[in-house]
Amino acid sequence: MSPSLQLVAPSCLLFLSLPLLLRAADYTVGDGPWDTGTNYAAWADNHAFVAGDVLVFQYVKSQHNVFEVTEGTYRSCDTAAGVLKGYTTGFDRIELTEARSYWFICDYPGHCVGGMKLAVNVSDGGSAGRGDAGPPPSVPMPPPGSAAAASPPGSCRSWAAWALTLSVFVVVNYM
Numbered sequence: 001m002s003p004s005l006q007l008v009a010p011s012c013l014l015f016l017s018l019p020l021l022l023r024a025a026d027y028t029v030g031d032g033p034w035d036t037g038t039n040y041a042a043w044a045d046n047h048a049f050v051a052g053d054v055l056v057f058q059y060v061k062s063q064h065n066v067f068e069v070t071e072g073t074y075r076s077c078d079t080a081a082g083v084l085k086g087y088t089t090g091f092d093r094i095e096l097t098e099a100r101s102y103w104f105i106c107d108y109p110g111h112c113v114g115g116m117k118l119a120v121n122v123s124d125g126g127s128a129g130r131g132d133a134g135p136p137p138s139v140p141m142p143p144p145g146s147a148a149a150a151s152p153p154g155s156c157r158s159w160a161a162w163a164l165t166l167s168v169f170v171v172v173n174y175m
């Protein structure tokens with residue numbers, strides 16, 4: 001592979017998947033391990049979640065787990081009832097598929113009561129977007145018409161041209 005192709009292909013793919021990247025994001029819960037020493041209410045307050053976002057819970061799996069629970073169980077920490085799902089891998093990626101509230105706790109004894117609990121409100125990600133829980137994430141965009149704005153489609157075109165040239169070259173020389 002030529003060096004320029006190696007550089008252009010990833011940026012081309014990135015450009016093509018940008019709309020996808022803007023819609024959904026992965027969030028490491030608490031920006032660190034899922035544990036008893038983190039203020040998850042404060043963390044959730046600083047984020048605005050939209051449907052399609054993914055929460056990633058990272059923890060030592062013999063020490064914690066993640067239960068999705070009802071609001072009542074989130075408040076009581078009593079998992080005799082109100083458990084919707086359990087996750088135990090130590091690296092749980094949970095997609096927030098719907099615009100609704102979600103509640104998660106750790107079911108190890110004392111952990112939920114000790115604050116290992118997370119409540120998030122998820123919005124639909126439509127035009128109302130990331131809503132009133134904070135400023136929308138700003139993605140720096142060059143002004144339309146500028147050279148930088150025009151460059152991604154250009155690199156994609158040149159990337160396609162490269163691929164075509166390369167395959168013609170291969171066909172002509174090796175077939």
Ligand SMILES: *[C@@H]1O[C@H](CO)[C@@H](O)[C@H](O)[C@H]1NC(C)=O
Nearest residue numbers: 041044045101119120121133
């Ligand atoms: C979610 O929304 C409800 C209703 O607006 C609100 O009472 C609650 O505090 C919110 N929870 C979070 C974690 O933002």
